[in-house]
Amino acid sequence: MRAAMEILAALLLVGGAVIVALSALGVARLPDPFSRMHAAAKAGVAGAGLLLLGTGLAFGTTGAILTAVAAVAFLVLTAPLASHTLGRAAYVAGAPLGAARVADALAGILDRRVFDIDPGRTARPRSAQRLSPREDYAMTAIPEFRRPADQAGRDSAALEPAPARRILCCLVGGEAQRAATEAALDLGRATGAQVTGLSGAGLEPRAWRGPLPIGGSFWSDWLTTRSRARIRQNCAEALEEFQSLTAGASDLDAVARHEETGAADFARLLAGQDLAILPAGAGPHGMPAEPGEEIAASLAKAGVVPVLRVRQWPGRVRAVLLVVGESPACGALAAGMLRSGLWSTAPVSILPVAEERPGVVAMVEQQAELLRQHGRRVAILPALEADFDITEARQLLARFDAAVMAQLSSRNGGLLDSLRLCAFETVADTVPITLLP
Amino acid sequence: MTGLMTWAAALAAAIVTLGLVPVAWRLIAGPSSADRAIATDMLGLLGVCLAALTALLAGHVAFLDVALGIALVGFLAAVAFARLLERASAAAASEPAE
Numbered sequence: 001m002r003a004a005m006e007i008l009a010a011l012l013l014v015g016g017a018v019i020v021a022l023s024a025l026g027v028a029r030l031p032d033p034f035s036r037m038h039a040a041a042k043a044g045v046a047g048a049g050l051l052l053l054g055t056g057l058a059f060g061t062t063g064a065i066l067t068a069v070a071a072v073a074f075l076v077l078t079a080p081l082a083s084h085t086l087g088r089a090a091y092v093a094g095a096p097l098g099a100a101r102v103a104d105a106l107a108g109i110l111d112r113r114v115f116d117i118d119p120g121r122t123a124r125p126r127s128a129q130r131l132s133p134r135e136d137y138a139m140t141a142i143p144e145f146r147r148p149a150d151q152a153g154r155d156s157a158a159l160e161p162a163p164a165r166r167i168l169c170c171l172v173g174g175e176a177q178r179a180a181t182e183a184a185l186d187l188g189r190a191t192g193a194q195v196t197g198l199s200g201a202g203l204e205p206r207a208w209r210g211p212l213p214i215g216g217s218f219w220s221d222w223l224t225t226r227s228r229a230r231i232r233q234n235c236a237e238a239l240e241e242f243q244s245l246t247a248g249a250s251d252l253d254a255v256a257r258h259e260e261t262g263a264a265d266f267a268r269l270l271a272g273q274d275l276a277i278l279p280a281g282a283g284p285h286g287m288p289a290e291p292g293e294e295i296a297a298s299l300a301k302a303g304v305v306p307v308l309r310v311r312q313w314p315g316r317v318r319a320v321l322l323v324v325g326e327s328p329a330c331g332a333l334a335a336g337m338l339r340s341g342l343w344s345t346a347p348v349s350i351l352p353v354a355e356e357r358p359g360v361v362a363m364v365e366q367q368a369e370l371l372r373q374h375g376r377r378v379a380i381l382p383a384l385e386a387d388f389d390i391t392e393a394r395q396l397l398a399r400f401d402a403a404v405m406a407q408l409s410s411r412n413g414g415l416l417d418s419l420r421l422c423a424f425e426t427v428a429d430t431v432p433i434t435l436l437p
Numbered sequence: 438m439t440g441l442m443t444w445a446a447a448l449a450a451a452i453v454t455l456g457l458v459p460v461a462w463r464l465i466a467g468p469s470s471a472d473r474a475i476a477t478d479m480l481g482l483l484g485v486c487l488a489a490l491t492a493l494l495a496g497h498v499a500f501l502d503v504a505l506g507i508a509l510v511g512f513l514a515a516v517a518f519a520r521l522l523e524r525a526s527a528a529a530a531s532e533p534a535e
Binding site for chain 1: 439441442444445446448449450452453455456457458459460462463469470471472474475476478479482483485486489490492493498501502504505508509511512515516518519520521522523525
């Protein structure tokens with residue numbers, strides 16, 4: 001009997017210790033505060049309880065067993081309360097929800113506040129470098145044969161307008177596809193360039209990035225199949241339209257192609273093209289997308305080829321707008337526009353955005369000077385504040401037919417997505433044509 | 438106190454001590470104060486375990502009362518930390534952004 005009790009006590013001791021150690025590991029390893037709390041509360045109390053019972057049994061006296069049972073009872077009674085208050089505090093303090101985000105039952109009941117609590121870690125100063133188009137992009141392997149260099153682009157030798165000789169018209173579907181196709185054909189007629197209609201690029205498998213890794217491969221397959229079907233249908237319609245528009249045209253050098261490749265072959269497809277024309281609002285998965293997530297935006301970020309994003313095709317461009325923000329790439333807008341040779345007679349207005357940021361005023365003046373040297377009429381508009389009025393801005397923008405920007409969206413959302421307005425997105429939504437040099 | 442018990446207690450103490458390392462890392466690394474409060478809670482539990490094992494290894498039943506005391510203090514600490522977290526975050530929200 002005594003031996004059996006000892007073996008049981010030893011098992012309880014070692015088992016409890018193992019459970020406690022595992023729970024400690026869980027506190028360190030689990031991804032968000034709530035699952036960590038769950039590890040600490042349940043497994044921790046179970047392990048400590050087993051260990052205490054084992055100790056009581058090992059002593060074997062009534063007093064020791066009673067003390068151990070009292071401690072276990074106390075733990076079992078208080079641990080739910082403690083972890084509940086801790087979890088509530090973490091929720092209110094705005095700790096990241098992690099997997100619980102799937103169904104946040106407390107949304108709207110408890111007031112969630114700013115994450116977190118620990119200003120030394122969370123409030124990092126945002127570096128200006130991050131906004132540069134060269135940073136942190138998958139396509140850094142592409143040689144910089146087309147990228148507008150910040151300083152070198154201002155050399156006058158590089159500013160001779162190079163007439164576009166090959167124009168790529170991306171047939172990706174969407175509402176603006178017809179306008180984009182017409183734009184490509186018109187430009188092709190005007191410059192005598194060869195127009196290539198390319199459909200089907202960028203069929204990447206779409207990974208399931210849900211909050212839970214449940215059924216991941218199934219959802220990935222499903223999403224990929226669905227988006228592939230959608231893309232193919234869009235492409236087919238756009239290709240048909242392109243071919244019907246080019247069918248009777250003898251004054252035009254037009255080719256239509258369909259290629260299904262991933263991003264790896266992107267450089268080959270874009271090589272030698274002088275201008276890529278894309279419809280506005282076409283997202284990478286065959287669905288309409290926000291300006292910041294369009295194919296046009298990612299192409300422009302890659303900086304391989306100047307991108308012309310067409311929302312409507314006004315035919316003739318009477319006024320051009322240069323939108324200069326804080327990103328260093330905005331300093332090369334005028335150079336890019338001059339080099340593209342587009343709109344060589346239209347007067348140019350420069351719209352500074354967020355003028356108080358460092359470098360914006362200098363970039364605006366440099367580019368105005370550069371444009372004046374090339375004999376363009378330049379006007380500098382009053383700067384757009386960060387909290388501009390959107391209807392006024394749209395009225396102001398309505399008289400421009402084309403805009404030159406470095407990016408389609410600079411939305412950072414601000415704190416808790418509090419900034420709803422993005423000057424670049426407003427321009428992209430209002431002005432019919434956007435050039436991203 | 439036989440050899441088996443001593444061995445089991447020593448082994449358990451070693452395992453629990455190993456468990457201190459990840460909790461301490463979480464306590465230091467954070468990243469949020471909620472994580473730190475949870476790690477402190479877990480440290481209290483580990484303290485309970487170590488006190489119980491000390492009672493066995495030292496042969497004094499009195500250490501079991503220490504374990505009980507640590508459990509009590511740990512509970513109060515968790516509740517206090519929770520209150521502190523809620524109040525501190527309320528103060529942070531009333532300040533201007535960034």
